[in-house]
Amino acid sequence: MPFKRVWDDSCPKIYEQWEKNGAKHTIQDLRPEDDEIATEMFLEHFLPDEVMCNTNGIHKDALGLEDARLFWRTTMAERMSVACYRELNGKKEIVGVNACPVKCIDDVEKDIFKSDCFKQVINGMVYGDKKASPFRTLGVDKYLSGAGLMVRRDARGRG
Known part of the structure; x- marks a missing residue:
């Protein structure tokens, strides 16, 4: 069964805050009501900028965009x-997101993606996970992974 964090009254947790140039910045858990905004930001800003995604043309492929949307929606839902x-x-407003899926030792890899371009990127991530073997190396049954760190273009270098 996929991991899902219990979202209770203690959420969203705030990790850091600062002020600069009249703006207040807050690093916190992504609020559920912002999942779609974050997902769309990944499609707009991450896909064209990230090397593997751009090289594979995911941002120009209808099925690739559909797969990426499903991937990040699933990640945000955790x-x-x-x-x-x-x-x-x-x-x-959101200016950046760190997409952090949880990998569990009993996760079953499902072939849910339709586009070759997105599958190539996922296969690269899976290959890296297998080579690093974090479950064995760390002796854990789950770990927090990374699936994209994105900052809106208009917010880069400003906070």
């Missing part, structure tokens, strides 16, 4: 991803 929110003039 409730482990972290976002940077910027508040300026009373408006709070």
Whole structure:
């Protein structure tokens, strides 16, 4: 069964806050109501910028975009991803997201993706996981992984 964090009254947890140039920045758990915004931001900003995704043309392929959307929606639903929110003039918006899926030792790999371009990227990630063998190396039955760190282009270098 896929991992899903218990989301209770203690959530979202705030990890860090700072102010710069009149804006307040907060690093915190991604709020459930922001999952779709975060997913769309990955499609817009991450896919064209990340080397494997760009090289495989995922951002230009309808099925690739569909697969990427499913991948990040699933990741966000686990409730482990972290976002940077910027508040300026009373408006709070996401400016960055770290997509953090949890890998469990009993996870069953499913062939749910339809596009060759997205499958190639996933296969690269799976290959890296198998070579590193974190379950055996760390002696754990689950671990927090990374599936993309993205900052909106208009927010880069500003916080």
